[in-house]
Amino acid sequence: MKDSRGGLSGGALGRATFEMARQNLEGVPSERIRSMSADDLAILAKVSKSALYQNQPLREWLASEHGREVRRKTAAQQTDETAAVEAPKARKDDHLFQQISTLQAQNSKLQAELAELRSKLARYRHIDEHLANTGRMPR
Known part of the structure; x- marks a missing residue:
């Protein structure tokens, strides 16, 4: 589906992002995916870090296929890391x-x-x- 500007609509864009990330991560060992930071995972998948956090199908696929949870850090976690x-x-x-x-x-x-x-x-x-x-x- 295209929006009024000629781009993909939100749902189609999300599916396209999911498919692109899945293709880019194909063949990468699960151990490596589980050990990577969100920044590195986004680079490897060739998607933005926000896509990792916001794209529900992508997050579910990473959790089911690779055992990799992608979660945003809460303010408490960020404060703890800063203090550390x-x-x-x-x-x-x-x-x-x-x-x-x-x-x-x-x-x-x-x-x-x-x-x-x-x-x-x-x-x-x-x-x-x-x-x-x-x-x-x-x-």
């Missing part, structure tokens, strides 16, 4: 912050030591110069 990703990131950030603090403290300590050694070096240069000129140690 952000938790290690927060620990990594804490670790980096601690490393930076340690390095800053070490840097400050080394700068103080450098200033002390420079003042000693200036004093020893003065002693060396006086000794070279007079042959006596200054008091």
Whole structure:
């Protein structure tokens, strides 16, 4: 069936999408289909990801033939995944912050030591110069 613009109507488009996806997935092992993400499955089937979620015949065929459920993630699942990703990131950030603090403290300590050694070096240069000129140690 064609709509007023000359394209396929919703039902015909859905059937065409289903047939195209089924043909593109023919010969692909079920194990591979079950292990793929929805993005990868959509690419392999050459359909959009929304077609995987919205095309009921396609979802039913994937479930019956390959044991692959295609479901949208709920907001709770997305929040859990985001938290799972952000938790290690927060620990990594804490670790980096601690490393930076340690390095800053070490840097400050080394700068103080450098200033002390420079003042000693200036004093020893003065002693060396006086000794070279007079042959006596200054008091």
